Amino acid sequence: MNSLRVRLTVSLMAVLILALGTLSIVVDQVVWHALVRQLDAQLADDASAVAGMAEDEGATVEFEYESLPDFERAQRPAYFQAWLDDGQVLARSPSLQGRDLPRPAPRGAAPAFSTLTLPDGRPGRAAGLRQPLRIEEDGPGTARPSGRYVTVAVAQGTENVRASLGAVRRWLALWVGITLVAAALAVVVSVSRGLRAARDVAARVGEIDAARPRPFLPAGRLPDELAPLVDKVNELLARIEESFARERRFTADVSHELRTPLAALRAMIEVALRRTRQPDEYATAIGEMGDVVGQMQTLCENLLALARLDAGAVPVRPEPVALRLLVDDCWRSFQGLADERGLRFANQLDPGDTVTTDRDHLRIIVSNLLSNAASYTAGGGWIVVRSGATSLLQVDDSGPGIPAEILPHVFDRFVRGDGARSAGVHCGIGLALVRALGESLRLAVSAENTREGGVSFQVRAADAVTGSAS
Amino acid sequence: MRVLLVEDYQPLARALAQGLREAGYAVDVTGDGRQGLALAHANGYDALVLDVMVPGVDGLAILRQVRAAGSSAGVVIITARDQVPDRIAGLDLGADDYLVKPFALDELLARLRAVIRRRYQSTTTVVALGDLVIDSAARVVRRAGKPVTLSAREFALLEYLALRRGQIVTRAEIWGHVYDFAAEPSSNVVDVYVGYLRRKLGDGEAGGHRLIRTHRGLGYSLEVEGTE
Numbered sequence: 001m002n003s004l005r006v007r008l009t010v011s012l013m014a015v016l017i018l019a020l021g022t023l024s025i026v027v028d029q030v031v032w033h034a035l036v037r038q039l040d041a042q043l044a045d046d047a048s049a050v051a052g053m054a055e056d057e058g059a060t061v062e063f064e065y066e067s068l069p070d071f072e073r074a075q076r077p078a079y080f081q082a083w084l085d086d087g088q089v090l091a092r093s094p095s096l097q098g099r100d101l102p103r104p105a106p107r108g109a110a111p112a113f114s115t116l117t118l119p120d121g122r123p124g125r126a127a128g129l130r131q132p133l134r135i136e137e138d139g140p141g142t143a144r145p146s147g148r149y150v151t152v153a154v155a156q157g158t159e160n161v162r163a164s165l166g167a168v169r170r171w172l173a174l175w176v177g178i179t180l181v182a183a184a185l186a187v188v189v190s191v192s193r194g195l196r197a198a199r200d201v202a203a204r205v206g207e208i209d210a211a212r213p214r215p216f217l218p219a220g221r222l223p224d225e226l227a228p229l230v231d232k233v234n235e236l237l238a239r240i241e242e243s244f245a246r247e248r249r250f251t252a253d254v255s256h257e258l259r260t261p262l263a264a265l266r267a268m269i270e271v272a273l274r275r276t277r278q279p280d281e282y283a284t285a286i287g288e289m290g291d292v293v294g295q296m297q298t299l300c301e302n303l304l305a306l307a308r309l310d311a312g313a314v315p316v317r318p319e320p321v322a323l324r325l326l327v328d329d330c331w332r333s334f335q336g337l338a339d340e341r342g343l344r345f346a347n348q349l350d351p352g353d354t355v356t357t358d359r360d361h362l363r364i365i366v367s368n369l370l371s372n373a374a375s376y377t378a379g380g381g382w383i384v385v386r387s388g389a390t391s392l393l394q395v396d397d398s399g400p401g402i403p404a405e406i407l408p409h410v411f412d413r414f415v416r417g418d419g420a421r422s423a424g425v426h427c428g429i430g431l432a433l434v435r436a437l438g439e440s441l442r443l444a445v446s447a448e449n450t451r452e453g454g455v456s457f458q459v460r461a462a463d464a465v466t467g468s469a470s
Numbered sequence: 471m472r473v474l475l476v477e478d479y480q481p482l483a484r485a486l487a488q489g490l491r492e493a494g495y496a497v498d499v500t501g502d503g504r505q506g507l508a509l510a511h512a513n514g515y516d517a518l519v520l521d522v523m524v525p526g527v528d529g530l531a532i533l534r535q536v537r538a539a540g541s542s543a544g545v546v547i548i549t550a551r552d553q554v555p556d557r558i559a560g561l562d563l564g565a566d567d568y569l570v571k572p573f574a575l576d577e578l579l580a581r582l583r584a585v586i587r588r589r590y591q592s593t594t595t596v597v598a599l600g601d602l603v604i605d606s607a608a609r610v611v612r613r614a615g616k617p618v619t620l621s622a623r624e625f626a627l628l629e630y631l632a633l634r635r636g637q638i639v640t641r642a643e644i645w646g647h648v649y650d651f652a653a654e655p656s657s658n659v660v661d662v663y664v665g666y667l668r669r670k671l672g673d674g675e676a677g678g679h680r681l682i683r684t685h686r687g688l689g690y691s692l693e694v695e696g697t698e
Contacts (some may be wrong), residue, residue, distance in 0.1 A: 252553070259550035263571035264482035269574040271489040292481050 005191045012187050013180065018266020020176040024169075031168045035161040036125065043127035044111040046070075047154040050080045054090060056133040056146040063091040070156075070349035071095050078156040079118065085149050101153045118155055124164075146424045190392040194223045201230060210243050213237040253414035255431070257299055261292045268292070302429045305364065306413070309436045316358045316440055323393055326359070327385050332366045334374040341379045348386040348429050355392060365445065368430040369395040369457045376400075376455075391458040392443070401449035411435040438462075471516040471586055471626060472496040472647045476506035476549070477530060478524040482571075486519070489575045492523055492623040494609070494629070495582070496649050503527030509540040509586035510536045514646055515543045516586050522549040522560070530563055537564040544585025546578065583607060585637070597632045600694040602671065602681055604632050623648065624667050631682065640689040664690060 024198050046068075055062045061084060070078040077095035083103055084090055090097070099119040103128065106112035111129045118124040128151065135146035140234045206218050216234045219227065308314045338345055355362075373383045373395050381398030388394050402410060413432040431447075438445040442462045450456050473490055477483040478501035498513070500506045503526030510518060511530060512616045518536065520529035527535075533545055547560040547568075552570040560568050566585040569578060583595060583606055593608035601614040606629050611618045620628065626648045631639060641660045649659075664682060667673075673681050683691050 252551075256550040259571040260479050260482065263548075263550070263573065264479060264485060266572040267485035267489060267575055268481055271485050271492070273493060274489070274575075288481055288484070 004189060005195060008191050009184055009187045013184060016180055016183050021180060024172045024176060027172060028165070028169060032161075032165055035164055036158075038125060039125055039158065039161055040113050043113070043125060043154050043156060044129070046078070046080070046156075047111055047127045047129040047152045048131070050082060050091075050154060051129055051131040051150055051152045054082060054133055054150040055150075056135040058137075058146075061090060061133060061148065061150070065091060069092075076122065076157050076159065077120075078154065079363075080152060080154045082153075083151045085151070090150060090316065101126065101155055101198055103151065104153050106130050106151075109467065115158075116155060117158060122157040122159065124155045124157045125161075126152050135355045141274050185320055194225070197222055197226055201226060201233075205233060205342075208237065210240055213244075240324070247258065247274060250413060254303060257311040257414065258296060261296045261299075261380040264292050265378075285428065287327075299429060302368075302433045306429060306433050306436055309433075309440060314361075314440060316361065318356050319359055320354045320356050321359045321362055322351075323355060326363060327366055327370075327393070330363060332372055334370050337374045341374070341377075343374060343377055343379070344382040346384045348383070348384055349393060352389065353387060353393075354439045357441050357443070361441055364445070365434045365437050365441075365459065366393075366395075368434045368450055369445075371430060372457070373397045373455075381454075391460045394456050396450065397454050399452070399454040401453055402455055404449075407447065407449065411445070425444075471630060472513065472580065472649070473498070473517045473519060473625065474509055474513070474515045475499045475519045475527060476503065476524055477519070477521040478522075479500060485647075486575070486578070487647045489579075490519075490582075492622065494623070494626040496626065501525075501642050503529070503532060505537060507532050510541065511539060514643075515541075516589060516647055517544040517546065517582050519546050519548060520565075520580070521545060522551060522556070530560060531564045533560070533565055542588050542589055546581050548573065548578070574608060574647060578698065580607070586633070597635070599632065599635060599681060599692065604628060609630070610670075618670055619672060620667070624663060624670065626662050627667055628692075629689065630672075635692045638685050638688050643689070 038067075049068075053064050053066060055064060063082060071080060071093035078093070079096050080091075080093045080099055081096060081101040081103075082090040083091075092100075096119060101119070102114075102116060104112050104114065106128045109131070111127045114126050114128070116124055116126050130149050130151045132145045133148045133150055134143040134240050136143045142256075201217060201222070215275060216237050217230045219230055219234075222230055268285055272282060305314070324347060327349060330349065331345060335345075370383070377383055377397040378400055383395065383397045385393060385395050411431050411434070413429055434445050438459065439462075443459050444462045445457065445459050447455060447457050471494070475483060475487055475490065475497055477486065477499070480501065483499050483501055487499045498515075500507055500509060500565060501524065503524045505526070506520070506524065508516070509515075519605045520532055522529040529547060529549070533547070536545070538542065545565045546569060547565045547567070548569045548571060549556060549560070550571045557568050566588065567581045569581065584641050587595065587606075597604045597606070603612045605611070609625060611620055611628065614659045620626065627644065630644065630647050644660045648663075663696055664684075671681065681691065681692055681694065685691060
């Protein structure tokens with residue numbers, strides 16, 4: 001059974017039963033002994049009194065029985081019997097009706113006590129006393145020991161003791177029972193109350209919409225033991241909320257990135273169809289539409305690559321890659337754009353430079369860096385690819401530089417907000433993909449503004465980077 | 471009607487500019503917010519078409535500054551952001567309309583007509599002056615029930631005169647609202663087009679009213695005799 005309530009109740013009951021049981025036994029014994037001692041004291045007194053009824057007359061020993069009701073009544077009587085040392089029975093209580101009590105053999109003057117079965121079959125207690133007889137030779141007040149002894153046994157039923165003990169036991173049992181029931185109820189109630197808070201929390205957690213987790217779990221009026229759990233759940237919810245918000249922003253950004261070229265396509269098509277045109281006008285329009293579709297395709301491919309990287313589903317296949325050749329190969333796609341914008345390009349990598357890495361991933365990294373440079377370098381500037389003191393390769397350009405407030409965010413997905421775009425840097429998804437791909441290849445990609453006012457994108461082995469230089 | 475288009479995505483800007491020009495608007499295009507703001511301050515545009523996210527100064531900032539300067543130009547915001555707060559921000563700043571990309575060119579044209587009409591306190595797309603009927607939605611002109619075929623620029627000229635009917639419109643105003651920077655400035659190009667327009671409308675011919683009146687040294691006005 002894995003119920004906290006049952007386990008708590010059972011263990012508390014076990015401890016309580018053990019403790020109360022032990023206590024009851026101790027109390028029972030103490031009370032029993034006290035009652036028996038009391039009875040014994042009474043028996044001893046009675047024995048002494050009975051012994052006092054024997055008188056040595058010199059020639060004979062007389063027993064002057066003074067009527068004692070205890071020894072005469074028909075119901076549950078007490079008994080006594082007195083003997084002389086020679087075994088002669090000196091006296092019997094009327095209740096004995098001729099029967100005998102066992103003759104005690106006390107040592108010394110102290111009374112001896114024993115448990116016995118009374119002549120009428122009741123359980124009983126007996127006190128035995130051997131006492132010297134005294135003789136009065138010269139009248140009353142001049143008694144002296146006569147040298148003879150009388151032995152007295154006094155017996156009485158123990159039913160009163162048992163009745164008293166029974167009453168004590170009943171009270172004990174009642175008290176133990178009430179305590180156990182009360183304790184069990186208290187445990188069940190307090191545990192239930194504590195667990196109700198847990199159930200409430202569970203119900204609240206169950207109702208939470210992961211996409212919109214607010215309001216979080218209330219922290220008030222919770223048992224201390226549950227508070228850390230609720231705190232942790234709230235922290236988790238905050239992380240989930242943040243992650244969903246990021247996801248929503250990302251989706252909004254993707255839709256934004258796709259809406260603009262889509263708007264262009266639609267406008268182009270609608271303008272082209274508005275009237276009958278010359279074939280070359282159609283050709284120009286279709287060519288422009290092709291460019292837009294190409295951009296959308298690149299965006300989609302980058303998004304897909306990024307999503308796969310996020311999912312960890314992209315295998316890395318290292319092989320020796322000749323860097324200079326790879327850069328030349330990648331540049332071909334941007335030659336046209338660069339020519340259009342009057343940009344000069346130089347590949348200063350050593351023809352012998354090779355690196356062992358995944359060729360396709362590195363190609364995407366280099367292509368995106370070159371695309372970025374070809375798009376954002378001011379017209380008439382230059383782009384140079386070279387290897388640096390610490391970098392595997394770097395793409396430098398003549399600027400303009402990246403505004404300081406944008407620089408830390410150029411590798412974010414969709415550098416967003418009007419601020420970013422206002423500053424003329426619109427990174428979309430390409431540089432985010434560059435960074436993610438770099439991470440998969442254990443390469444760090446960083447961006448910095450050069451002293452000459454240009455921008456330098458650097459690719460280096462991840463362990464060669466100190467701090468986050470981006 | 472003269473329109474400023476501020477849109478930084480070149481393929482979209484080119485297509486929209488062509489569509490607007492072919493619909494008879496004089497269009498100035500820029501992809502840079504700062505330049506857009508300067509143009510808006512320098513010229514009395516009838517309407518501005520502003521993309522929200524443009525480099526330099528964003529579309530909403532242009533709108534704010536243009537409105538602060540007291541311009542009553544109709545403003546249509548175009549944006550890829552379709553969240554309600556974005557729309558509210560644009561409309562609160564005094565945009566007349568709001569279009570989410572991608573949109574139909576016809577819708578942009580219809581909204582432009584609406585914001586320009588509003589600017590000239592006109593509630594209908596059809597203007598009737600005597601026997602002259604100008605339908606700027608259908609881009610049809612009729613004189614005495616017969617359709618008149620006009621070029622885009624002639625139509626724009628007539629439309630502008632009609633929106634300000636009864637008022638004297640200067641040559642500079644006509645130049646400012648009917649021609650864009652692509653047109654060669656010329657001292658008498660306005661007079662030449664007014665001449666074309668009069669001829670096509672049969673204006674001043676025997677038996678007809680003279681609708682377009684010349685005010686020497688001032689400009690032109692479009693009015694029906696006896697009504698103004």
